[in-house]
Amino acid sequence: xxAHKIVNYPxxxxxxxxxxxxxxxxSNLIKFTIGALLAGLLVSCAEQAPVKPTASSGSSNSxxxxxHTVRTTAYTHTERGGHRNAIGSRLSxxxxxxxxxxxxxxxxxxxxxxxxTNEKYVIDDYGTALVGTNTIDLYKPSRLEMKRWGxxxxxxxxxxxxxxQESLRVLTPRAKHRQVQKMIVALRRKSFAQHAGATxx
Numbered sequence: 744x745x746a747h748k749i750v751n752y753p754x755x756x757x758x759x760x761x762x763x764x765x766x767x768x769x770s771n772l773i774k775f776t777i778g779a780l781l782a783g784l785l786v787s788c789a790e791q792a793p794v795k796p797t798a799s800s801g802s803s804n805s806x807x808x809x810x811h812t813v814r815t816t817a818y819t820h821t822e823r824g825g826h827r828n829a830i831g832s833r834l835s836x837x838x839x840x841x842x843x844x845x846x847x848x849x850x851x852x853x854x855x856x857x858x859x860t861n862e863k864y865v866i867d868d869y870g871t872a873l874v875g876t877n878t879i880d881l882y883k884p885s886r887l888e889m890k891r892w893g894x895x896x897x898x899x900x901x902x903x904x905x906x907x908q909e910s911l912r913v914l915t916p917r918a919k920h921r922q923v924q925k926m927i928v929a930l931r932r933k934s935f936a937q938h939a940g941a942t943x944x
Contacts, residue, residue, distance in 0.1 A: 809901045810858075814878045817892035818843070818870075819885060828868040830913060835865070836884035843868035843880040847929030851913060852905030858898040866905055871922040907934055 820826045820834055828834050830851070834841040839854070842864040849855075853866040870880055879899075883889040907930050914930070917923045 811855075811899050811901065812896060813899055814876070815857075815881055815892070815895050815897055816878060817881045817883045817889040819883050819889045821886060824868070830867055832867065834868070834882050836882060839863045839865050841865065841867050841882035843870045843873060843882075844878070845869065845874045845876060845926060845929075846905075846910040846914065847874075847926045847933065848877060849879065850905035850907050850930070851910040852903070854902040854905075855899040856902055858900060863902070869926070871920070874922040874925050 818824070826833055828841055829843075840862065842855075844853070844866050846866070846869050849866050851866055851869075854863065855866075856863050864879075864881060866879075868880075868882070873880060881892065883892060911927060911930050911934075914923050914927050918927055
């Protein structure tokens with residue numbers, strides 16, 4: 744009986760492992776197409792990214808929402824505070840008149856106009872009874888004008904916001920007074936919140 748001869752036949756390469764020139768060109772085309780699609784996607788995402796608002800620099804000229812409805816009272820120089828305001832200057836009854844407020848609500852230097860009367864005021868004073876309220880105390884040159892004004896709810900236009908930093912500079916040496924402490928705490932809290940909000944952008 745003849746012995747069986749063992750013959751080793753070469754096995755063909757799998758079709759997927761042998762690339763013809765045409766297949767190679769197709770592979771390069773696919774790679775190029777995928778690369779182009781990815782690049783387009785990245786550009787699209789960059790263009791659609793939300794525009795970040797510019798953080799406020801804390802400038803006292805920033806107006807924002809300018810119309811406010813506030814409760815107003817009136818005072819004059821014959822009362823306890825005399826002729827001087829909180830920063831040591833003489834109370835003004837001229838073209839731009841003095842007014843007092845809670846400085847954590849309307850900071851020192853805030854300028855506003857009463858819509859109904861067109862009178863202009865600047866916050867250069869504060870009162871302990873005003874702390875924690877939305878009330879503005881308007882300076883009047885005489886007791887008669889003070890009494891005539893009484894208590895009124897009025898619309899005001901903010902012409903220029905005052906400075907929280909300047910308010911803190913004036914108030915900090917007076918921190919032993921409880922109502923002043925409240926304004927300081929509120930001002931610092933607002934400053935921190937504004938700073939934290941600005942860092943998000």
